[in-house]
Amino acid sequence: MLSIKISEFEMPPMQDMLIIGKKAPIGPEAVRRMAEAVSPEQYTIIRPDHPTIEAVLIRAALLQMIDERTLIEIIMQEADKLICDTMVLRSELKIDISIHREVDLT
Amino acid sequence: MKVADRMTTPVHTVSSGQSVRYASELMDRLRIGSLVVLEADRVVGILTSRNARSAHPNRIVADAMTPNPVSVEADAFVWDAVRLMDKCGFERLVVMRDGRLAGIVTREALATVLSEWKDPLTQLYRAPYIQAIGEELLTRKEPFHLLFIDLDRFGEVNKRFGHPIGDDMIRGFAQRLKLLFGKEDYLCRYAGDEFIAVTKQPNSIVGQQVAALSGEFEVGPVRVSATVGWISPQSEPDFFRLSFRELILRASLMSTEGKPVRF
Numbered sequence: 001m002l003s004i005k006i007s008e009f010e011m012p013p014m015q016d017m018l019i020i021g022k023k024a025p026i027g028p029e030a031v032r033r034m035a036e037a038v039s040p041e042q043y044t045i046i047r048p049d050h051p052t053i054e055a056v057l058i059r060a061a062l063l064q065m066i067d068e069r070t071l072i073e074i075i076m077q078e079a080d081k082l083i084c085d086t087m088v089l090r091s092e093l094k095i096d097i098s099i100h101r102e103v104d105l106t
Numbered sequence: 107m108k109v110a111d112r113m114t115t116p117v118h119t120v121s122s123g124q125s126v127r128y129a130s131e132l133m134d135r136l137r138i139g140s141l142v143v144l145e146a147d148r149v150v151g152i153l154t155s156r157n158a159r160s161a162h163p164n165r166i167v168a169d170a171m172t173p174n175p176v177s178v179e180a181d182a183f184v185w186d187a188v189r190l191m192d193k194c195g196f197e198r199l200v201v202m203r204d205g206r207l208a209g210i211v212t213r214e215a216l217a218t219v220l221s222e223w224k225d226p227l228t229q230l231y232r233a234p235y236i237q238a239i240g241e242e243l244l245t246r247k248e249p250f251h252l253l254f255i256d257l258d259r260f261g262e263v264n265k266r267f268g269h270p271i272g273d274d275m276i277r278g279f280a281q282r283l284k285l286l287f288g289k290e291d292y293l294c295r296y297a298g299d300e301f302i303a304v305t306k307q308p309n310s311i312v313g314q315q316v317a318a319l320s321g322e323f324e325v326g327p328v329r330v331s332a333t334v335g336w337i338s339p340q341s342e343p344d345f346f347r348l349s350f351r352e353l354i355l356r357a358s359l360m361s362t363e364g365k366p367v368r369f
Contacts, residue, residue, distance in 0.1 A: 023161075023162055024162065025162040025164040025165065026164065026169075027165045027166065027169020027170070029166060033123070086162075
């Protein structure tokens with residue numbers, strides 16, 4: 001029996017963010033090079049001071065919407081509960097902004 | 107003794123994009139403890155066997171290496187390379203010559219040669235060390251101060267209290283020298299109760315050091331002081347025309363005759 005599953009290759013394959021453990025089989029520089037090859041200038045590497053997490057690859061556009069330190073602090077708090085140092089976590093990160101304005105209709 | 111005399115060549119290299127597994131196997135095959143990491147012919151790091159052991163073998167070398175390696179020129183002195191290692195906490199330095207990778211030098215390789223140059227009593231270097239430093243500075247026409255420091259009453263102390271106390275006196279004085287002079291100065295136990303300091307400090311600082319050395323201090327039952335012969339380009343117009351040996355001779359005569367030092 002032959003079984004083939006076909007699905008579309010996601011571009012880029014790493015969505016919004018990769019969280020890289022300190023002993024993960026792929027390190028930050030390799031991830032950065034991969035991201036640079038498939039989506040040039042779209043991602044940036046941040047190296048937080050953390051006992052388990054070595055680096056976070058993040059879509060650069062997100063850092064234009066929210067302060068880097070604030071965002072990394074939230075990511076560290078949440079990832080800390082899930083990650084061990086050999087893992088690489090892939091994550092979606094959406095920022096929703098609601099805007100309400102009063103306008104003069106006259 | 108220059109770094110070039112003790113560096114390891116040829117240098118084995120690995121590209122930053124190769125795997126840690128490949129680099130580990132290469133080190134095992136060549137029976138070496140480190141590889142210089144290159145990116146487009148530029149040195150970007152050193153991968154040691156320890157780096158490789160602590161990283162996942164699937165990682166690329168760039169993610170396991172020690173980045174931004176510290177380099178030293180091939181014609182630098184061995185002791186300057188050791189000072190650099192102490193300062194940056196590295197066990198290996200990349201050796202460069204004319205801007206190109208020339209070799210690699212380890213603390214272990216340098217420690218062997220340096221131990222041959224050290225005085226076991228004081229842990230200061232011996233005379234050939236200061237001779238090499240002085241000759242190099244004269245060749246480069248770099249001004250410096252040479253202090254010939256002769257302990258007072260050493261023979262008398264030996265006779266009165268015995269040689270162990272004499273040894274204590276030498277050790278205690280060497281300790282005082284180490285405290286008085288900085289990491290950028292060069293010190294040696296020249297012979298017996300004679301020491302030499304070579305320093306590039308300003309005149310005013312050297313004046314204070316000479317005054318401190320001439321003052322008395324206690325080592326066990328003994329009060330120790332020294333007479334200093336001080337020679338520099340300011341006091342000796344022919345400074346750069348004389349050999350280092352001749353400078354030592356003149357400074358030693360100044361100390362023997364107890365001449366007042368010239369500021």
